[in-house]
Amino acid sequence: MREISSADITAAVREMCIEANHKLAPDMVNALKNAKDLEQSPIGKRVLGQLEENLQIAEEDTIPICQDTGMAVFFVEIGQDVHVTGGWIEDAINEGVKKGYTEGFLRKSVVKSPIDRVNTGDNTPAVIHYFMVPGDQIRITLAPKGFGSENMSRIFMLKPADGIEGIKNAVVTAVRDAGPNACPPMVVGVGIGGTFEKCALLAKKALTRSVEEGASDPEIRNLEKDILERINKSGIGPAGLGGTVTALAVNIETYPTHIAGLPVAINICCHVNRHSVRVL
Numbered sequence: 190m191r192e193i194s195s196a197d198i199t200a201a202v203r204e205m206c207i208e209a210n211h212k213l214a215p216d217m218v219n220a221l222k223n224a225k226d227l228e229q230s231p232i233g234k235r236v237l238g239q240l241e242e243n244l245q246i247a248e249e250d251t252i253p254i255c256q257d258t259g260m261a262v263f264f265v266e267i268g269q270d271v272h273v274t275g276g277w278i279e280d281a282i283n284e285g286v287k288k289g290y291t292e293g294f295l296r297k298s299v300v301k302s303p304i305d306r307v308n309t310g311d312n313t314p315a316v317i318h319y320f321m322v323p324g325d326q327i328r329i330t331l332a333p334k335g336f337g338s339e340n341m342s343r344i345f346m347l348k349p350a351d352g353i354e355g356i357k358n359a360v361v362t363a364v365r366d367a368g369p370n371a372c373p374p375m376v377v378g379v380g381i382g383g384t385f386e387k388c389a390l391l392a393k394k395a396l397t398r399s400v401e402e403g404a405s406d407p408e409i410r411n412l413e414k415d416i417l418e419r420i421n422k423s424g425i426g427p428a429g430l431g432g433t434v435t436a437l438a439v440n441i442e443t444y445p446t447h448i449a450g451l452p453v454a455i456n457i458c459c460h461v462n463r464h465s466v467r468v469l
């Protein structure tokens with residue numbers, strides 16, 4: 190049994206919160222650069238140039254890429270041969286979020302209750318999804334999520350007879366309805382299969398996959414390409430001002446499902462598709 194201290198988890202999470210909010214991963218930086226070459230509309234090109242400049246300023250001057258520094262969402266894969274010492278893993282992660290958002294001067298966007306709306310003051314609690322995996326390491330993925338795009342996400346409980354066309358229509362409908370509110374160009378995370386909650390989680394997880402990767406299954410990879418093409422014909426464009434690049438990527442994750450169902454979840458992320466990963 191390998192021991193990992195809760196203090197090391199807190200230190201890693203603190204660093205990840207600051208890093209993710211100031212610097213996009215190389216796949217997202219490249220995707221935005223390529224988008225400027227692909228974009229047909231002059232205003233769209235100008236917007237993409239401004240987004241590129243914004244990324245540079247954020248990194249050089251240590252200013253958050255966006256004022257909405259998001260709710261901290263974590264995927265934590267815990268090796269079954271790991272023992273966390275010195276405290277509960279959830280407390281360790283939340284302590285890291287508190288330190289990262291406070292010491293990194295990041296906006297605190299979390300309210301204690303969805304009804305009374307009082308800010309917790311330190312961006313905790315985080316939303317944490319745990320997965321037990323083989324091995325003796327902990328892999329932590331952080332994806333701070335802004336709610337301009339989160340609010341535009343959807344779930345469709347389709348019938349099996351709706352088929353591939355039904356899936357394509359569901360994703361394109363969600364993107365069209367989102368329009369400029371999701372701060373395009375977007376990254377579209379799609380979960381297909383499982384149950385109501387499982388497909389939502391798949392859609393969120395899909396956003397953490399590199400936009401350069403594509404699904405491992407060739408059939409799903411083709412579906413990603415087809416849907417991306419349809420989305421980019423919508424004309425929404427960068428910042429919703431019209432253009433040919435509405436989305437940078439469509440990432441799909443699938444899971445087995447029930448004979449009577451075809452759940453499809455669409456989790457939309459804006460151009461600030463942040464993620465940071467640490468393996469302890």
Ligand code: SF4
Pocket residue numbers: 255256257258259334335336337338339370371372459460461
């Ligand atoms: S949706 Fe994204 S770009 Fe828009 S305000 Fe929120 S974090 Fe910022």
